[in-house]
Every structure is written in structure tokens, then in C-alpha cells.
Amino acid sequence: MIALLIANSLALASLLxxxxxxxxxxYGLRDVINFGHGAIYMLGAYLxxxxxxxxxxxxxxxxxxxxxxxxxxxxxxxxxRPLQSRSHxxxxxxxxxxxxILGQIIIFFYGGVARSVDAxxxxxxxVTVGSLSxxxxxxxxxxxxxxSCALLALWLRFTSSGLYVxxxxxxxxxxxxxxxxxxRLSLLVTSLSAAFAGVAGVLAGxxxxxxxxMDVTMIVNCLIIVVIGGTGSIGGAIVAALLFGLVQVAGSVxxxxxxALVPYVLLMVVLLIAPRGIGRGRVLN
Amino acid sequence: xxxxxxxxxxxxVATVGAFRGPSVxxxxxxxxxxxxxxxxxxxxAQFASDFVLRLGNEGLxxxxxxxxxxxxxxxxxxxxxxxxxxxxxxxxxxxxxxSEWDFSPMGALCTSFLIIVVYATILxxxxxxxxxxxxxxxxxxxxxxxxxxxLLEGVRDYTGGADGLVVNFKGSILGMEAADFADPARxxxxxxxxxxxxxxxxxxxxxxxxxxxxxxxxxxxxRMRFSGFDTYLPRxxxxxxxxxxxxxxxLLHVLxxxxxxxxxxxxxxxxxxxxxxxxxxxxxxxGPIVGGLIFSFAQDEFGARGLTQLLTGIAIVVFIVxxxxxxxxxxxxxxxxxxxxxxxx
Numbered sequence: 001m002i003a004l005l006i007a008n009s010l011a012l013a014s015l016l017x018x019x020x021x022x023x024x025x026x027y028g029l030r031d032v033i034n035f036g037h038g039a040i041y042m043l044g045a046y047l048x049x050x051x052x053x054x055x056x057x058x059x060x061x062x063x064x065x066x067x068x069x070x071x072x073x074x075x076x077x078x079x080x081r082p083l084q085s086r087s088h089x090x091x092x093x094x095x096x097x098x099x100x101i102l103g104q105i106i107i108f109f110y111g112g113v114a115r116s117v118d119a120x121x122x123x124x125x126x127v128t129v130g131s132l133s134x135x136x137x138x139x140x141x142x143x144x145x146x147x148s149c150a151l152l153a154l155w156l157r158f159t160s161s162g163l164y165v166x167x168x169x170x171x172x173x174x175x176x177x178x179x180x181x182x183x184r185l186s187l188l189v190t191s192l193s194a195a196f197a198g199v200a201g202v203l204a205g206x207x208x209x210x211x212x213x214m215d216v217t218m219i220v221n222c223l224i225i226v227v228i229g230g231t232g233s234i235g236g237a238i239v240a241a242l243l244f245g246l247v248q249v250a251g252s253v254x255x256x257x258x259x260a261l262v263p264y265v266l267l268m269v270v271l272l273i274a275p276r277g278i279g280r281g282r283v284l285n
Numbered sequence: 286x287x288x289x290x291x292x293x294x295x296x297x298v299a300t301v302g303a304f305r306g307p308s309v310x311x312x313x314x315x316x317x318x319x320x321x322x323x324x325x326x327x328x329x330a331q332f333a334s335d336f337v338l339r340l341g342n343e344g345l346x347x348x349x350x351x352x353x354x355x356x357x358x359x360x361x362x363x364x365x366x367x368x369x370x371x372x373x374x375x376x377x378x379x380x381x382x383x384s385e386w387d388f389s390p391m392g393a394l395c396t397s398f399l400i401i402v403v404y405a406t407i408l409x410x411x412x413x414x415x416x417x418x419x420x421x422x423x424x425x426x427x428x429x430x431x432x433x434x435x436l437l438e439g440v441r442d443y444t445g446g447a448d449g450l451v452v453n454f455k456g457s458i459l460g461m462e463a464a465d466f467a468d469p470a471r472x473x474x475x476x477x478x479x480x481x482x483x484x485x486x487x488x489x490x491x492x493x494x495x496x497x498x499x500x501x502x503x504x505x506x507x508r509m510r511f512s513g514f515d516t517y518l519p520r521x522x523x524x525x526x527x528x529x530x531x532x533x534x535x536l537l538h539v540l541x542x543x544x545x546x547x548x549x550x551x552x553x554x555x556x557x558x559x560x561x562x563x564x565x566x567x568x569x570x571x572g573p574i575v576g577g578l579i580f581s582f583a584q585d586e587f588g589a590r591g592l593t594q595l596l597t598g599i600a601i602v603v604f605i606v607x608x609x610x611x612x613x614x615x616x617x618x619x620x621x622x623x624x625x626x627x628x629x630x
Contacts, residue, residue, distance in 0.1 A: 031418075033418055033421075033422065082606075083606070086605075088417075088418060089362070089364055089417050089418065089421065090605050090609075092364075092418060092421060093364065093559070093563075093601060093605055094601070094602050094605050094606060096366075096556070096601060097597075097598045097599070097600070097601030097602040097605070098598065098602060099598070100556065100594060100595075100597055100598030100601070101595060101598035101599060101602070103594075103598075104594050104595040104598060105595075108595075216429070216552055220425060220426055220429045223422040223425060223426060224422075224426050226422070227419055227422055227423065227426075231416075231418065231419060256438075257437060257438050257439045258437060258439070260433040260434070260436075260437065261430060261433065261434055261437070264426060264427070264429075264430035267423075267426055268411060271411055271412070271415075271423070272411065
């Protein structure tokens with residue numbers, strides 16, 4: 001029972017980590033919360049659905065992130081860079097608008113009905129460990145989620161570009177003075193974050209349903225995670241995503257009637273205790 | 286770090302509406318405003334069709350919501366994405382108080398209003414101390430929480446779930462019965478007066494000491510704290526104030542419609558509100574209300590083709606990037622520029 005609970009919350013947290021860390025990365029570099037991130041994730045899910053129909057799930061898992069990385073590059077060049085001199089709130093509102101536009105375009109093409117994707121043959125079915133049996137796909141999800149999280153941590157920790165990203169996140173003006181090109185980094189980070197959203201979207205297909213409201217649900221969850229984790233802190237976001245997954249899953253088991261409200265209660269509690277979140281995010285105006 | 290805020294205005298223009306000195310213009314301006322008020326109150330009911338009046342009513346209600354969002358944006362630099370939760374929330378509370386608790390209309394009105402004000406105060410106390418970006422995220426989360434909670438299994442008997450609630454309106458409020466509120470021409474008068482009161486009240490607050498403190502906190506909170514000002518309470522008061530305006534709009538809406546649906550709590554209402562505020566221009570009281578009217582008529586033009594949301598998204602981007610002052614703000618500065626040129630030549 002407890003093991004199942006933890007496994008389920010890890011599976012949910014895996015998706016959330018991929019999305020929330022993407023948000024936190026962009027925020028660290030640009031001080032912008034990308035309110036359109038949910039729509040990018042939804043685009044990933046729908047594109048994943050189409051590509052999976054044509055060429056199978058594995059192809060989707062490769063192609064969709066690449067396509068979305070290109071979208072991320074466009075987003076960087078067409079939105080973030082021209083608006084660099086504007087206030088962060090204005091840019092955040094622009095991303096909100098762009099997200100609505102993208103969401104509506106997706107609904108225009110795919111209609112308002114929910115779709116579902118089947119997991120590939122290898123990943124369907126379940127494994128039995130001891131007395132417990134667990135769907136293979138969710139294990140795959142956990143491996144992917146934690147794996148990408150580990151890769152991200154390794155990149156940030158051990159490569160020079162990761163070092164630069166951390167430097168800019170910590171103090172943009174000093175980092176710039178030391179000769180770090182924030183623009184070039186931002187290009188990398190934006191495309192990476194969009195690609196992660198694409199992976200999450202494709203992975204969400206067989207796990208959750210693909211429906212037109214998924215962008216709002218996901219962006220709201222991610223925003224809660226980012227706030228709980230301490231805005232801009234990637235480590236905080238990861239911890240918060242795990243916590244969020246656990247609370248969400250435990251809530252739906254023990255308090256099925258009010259499960260939908262549990263994340264918000266968590267948010268309020270964290271805000272009351274630690275208004276800046278659990279991670280040490282950079283304090284911003 | 287560059288601490289620019291949502292307004293593209295300079296601080297000088299931010300004290301918008303200030304006439305230059307107590308000149309002859311002052312009585313003239315008051316006379317013009319009074320004429321516009323009376324004409325607007327009387328003329329549409331005489332000349333416009335019921336259909337146009339209905340759109341106008343919706344526009345004014347949205348305008349009042351936009352006014353609340355714009356005031357907070359302009360004065361405090363805070364963007365609220367949860368306008369719908371207060372707007373629809375009062376509607377739900379009113380309907381529940383009428384149908385389930387058997388309150389009199391006036392009692393239901395006051396009860397739902399008070400509950401929402403208490404809610405706004407508690408939420409505000411929690412969230413106004415965060416930074417503007419976190420504030421925006423938190424209002425979005427709180428709004429979604431309210432819109433989810435209405436659909437919960439346990440409260441479905443109360444809220445009607447996805448079907449919404451029909452208001453069981455018996456009796457009268459200030460001599461007006463259900464049929465009077467549903468009549469577009471009569472309701473226009475009510476909402477017109479309400480919008481003016483809200484606009485004048487927020488305009489007055491913006492020009493008061495509280496408004497000055499809010500703008501100073503918006504520019505640099507640390508400096509204000511350092512100078513010995515309380516930066517928390519003014520923002521909380523502003524937050525509660527704008528929610529009172531939104532609650533009044535919500536009550537008027539439910540009285541007019543006689544019905545509340547979960548859609549009235551949805552994110553799209555909040556984004557529509559934002560668009561109305563941006564379209565009209567967030568500085569001053571006229572812009573947001575005009576923006577609400579523009580939005581309402583534009584939605585009628587394009588909404589039938591299912592394009593409303595798409596246009597909402599495009600409008601957010603276009604108005605922020607290209608016309609940050611909105612329609613009214615743009616016209617206002619154009620008039621001023623013309624006037625200035627005539628003065629010097």
C-alpha cells in the first residue's frame with residue numbers, strides 16, 4: 001500500500017519535475033515565469049499523439065522534443081529577446097497570451113475531444129515484485145523523470161555551460177560582468193525547457209488523458225510547485241514536485257472528496273510558514 | 286536590478302486625471318462629466334435595442350471587473366489573475382443563500398458580499414507580501430482552487446455541480462424585483478450608476494495618500510520600508526478594495542442573469558478581464574470600463590465563430606507589446622499632444 005502510494009506519487013512527480021524545472025530554468029535566466037509552458041506541454045502531448053499514430057511511440061519520444069526545441073528557439077527570438085527591456089510582469093503576461101493562442105490553435109486542429117495514446121508493447125502490462133504488481137509504463141515514467149532530473153543536475157554541476165547558468169541565476173549582473181553571454185545561454189535554456197515539456201507531453205499521453213484543459217491544469221500545478229519550491233530554485237522545484245506528487249496521490253487515496261483542493265492547501269500552508277518557499281530562490285522585485 | 290512596473294507611464298502621467306491647477310477648466314470638466322453621466326444613464330434605454338443593451342450591461346460589468354484589475358496593476362504593480370473567483374463566487378454564494386438558506390434577497394446580498402470580503406481579506410493577507418510575479422501565480426492558483434471546489438462531489442447539492450444554479454429570487458431589493466433586474470433597460474441604469482460609483486471611488490483612492498503610498502511601494506518597496514512606511518497594510522487595503530468592486534460586479538451579474546454557472550468562475554473570465562483592462566488602458570478609471578464595453582461588443586462580433594479565446598490571447602500580446610496605454614490612454618495622450626501644440630503655437 002505505502003509502496004504503491006510512493007510509486008504513484010513518483011510517477012506523477014516525474015512529469016511535474018520535467019515541467020517545473022523547465023520553468024525554473026527560464027526564470028533563473030530571464031526572471032520570467034513562462035505562463036505559456038502549459039500550452040507547450042499540451043502541444044507536446046498532441047504532437048506526440050499524431051506522431052505515435054504514424055510512426056509509433058518511440059519515434060514520438062524523439063521527434064516531438066526536437067520540434068518543441070525549435071519552437072523554444074522561436075519563442076526566445078520572437079518573444080523573450082525583443083521584450084528584454086520590458087518589465088518582467090509584462091513579459092509574463094505576454095507569455096500568458098501566447099499560451100492562450102497556442103492552446104486555441106491546438107484545439108482548432110484537434111477539436112475539443114480527449115485523445116488517448118497506447119503505451120508501446122514493451123511497456124504495457126505490469127511487473128510483479130513480491131506481492132505487488134505495478135504497471136511497467138509508470139516505472140518507465142519514473143525512470144525517465146528521475147533520469148532527466150539527474151541529467152539536468154549533472155549538466156548544471158559539471159559542465160561549463162551549467163556553471164554559467166547557475167552563475168546567471170544567482171546574480172545576473174555580476175555574471176554579465178564576468179563575460180557570460182546570457183543571451184546565448186537563454187537560447188539554450190529556452191529550447192531545453194521546451195524540449196523537456198515535449199518529453200513530458202509525450203510521456204503524459206499513455207499515463208493521463210490528452211484533453212484541451214490539460215494546459216491550464218498543468219501550468220497551475222507547476223506554478224504551485226515553483227512557488228513552493230522557491231521561485232527560480234531548481235533544487236527546490238524538484239523537492240516541491242516530489243512533495244506535490246505525494247500530497248496529490250495521498251490526497252486522492254485518503255481524501256477522495258477534496259483531493260482536488262489538497263495542492264492548494266499545501267500551497268497556502270507553505271506560504272504561511274515560509275513565504276519564500278522551501279528552496280532558497282533568488283529574491284526578486 | 287531594474288525595477289520597472291506594469292505601467293508604461295512615467296510617474297508624472299501615473300497621477301492621471303490631475304488637471305493642471307485650479308483653472309477655469311475645472312468647472313467645465315465637472316459639467317462635461319455630469320452631462321456624460323446623465324446622457325449615458327438615460328439615452329441608451331431610449332434608443333438602443335434590448336440586444337445592444339444586454340451587450341452594454343455585460344460590458345459594464347466586465348468593465349467594473351477590469352477596473353479592479355487595472356487599479357491594482359496601475360497603483361500597486363500587482364496583476365491579479367483571479368478576478369473570476371470573486372465575480373462568480375459572490376454569484377454562487379448569493380444563489381445558495383437564496384435557495385438553500387432561505388434568506389431574504391437583501392440578507393443574501395449582504396451575506397454573500399461579506400463572505401467574499403472576508404475571503405479576499407484572508408487571501409490578500411497571505412499573498413500581498415510576496416513579489417509581483419508570485420502574486421500573479423498565487424491569484425491564478427487561488428482562482429483555480431475556487432473553480433474546482435464548486436465542482437466537488439460533497440458540495441454538488443449546494444452548487445449544482447457543472448449545471449450551475451438558478452437563483453430562486455423572491456421579494457425585492459430596494460424596490461426592484463427579479464423581473465426588474467432582468468429587464469435590460471432598467472438594469473442598464475443600475476449598472477451604469479454602479480460603474481460610475483466604483484470608478485469615482487477608485488479614482489479618489491488613487492489620488493489620495495493611500496494611492497501615493499501604493500505607487501511609491503510599487504516603484505521601490507525597500508525604500509519605502511526603509512523610510513518608515515508600512516508597505517503591507519496599504520497593499521492589503523488596496524487588494525480588499527478592488528475585490529469589493531469585483532464582488533459588486535458579481536452580485537449585479539447574478540441579479541441580472543438569475544443564474545450562476547461554473548463558467549463564471551473560470552480562468553477565461555479572468556483573462557477576459559485582463560484583456561478589457563489592457564484594451565481600455567489601465568491608468569485611470571475610464572479606460573477599463575470602456576475596455577469592458579469594447580470587449581463585450583467585440584466578443585459579440587467574433588464570439589459566434591468560437592474565436593473569443595484566440596482573440597483574447599492575441600489582444601493580450603498586442604496591447605502589451607504595441608499599445609501599452611490602451612485605447613483610452615492612447616486617445617488621452619493624443620488629445621493632450623494636440624492641445625499642447627495649439628497652446629504653444
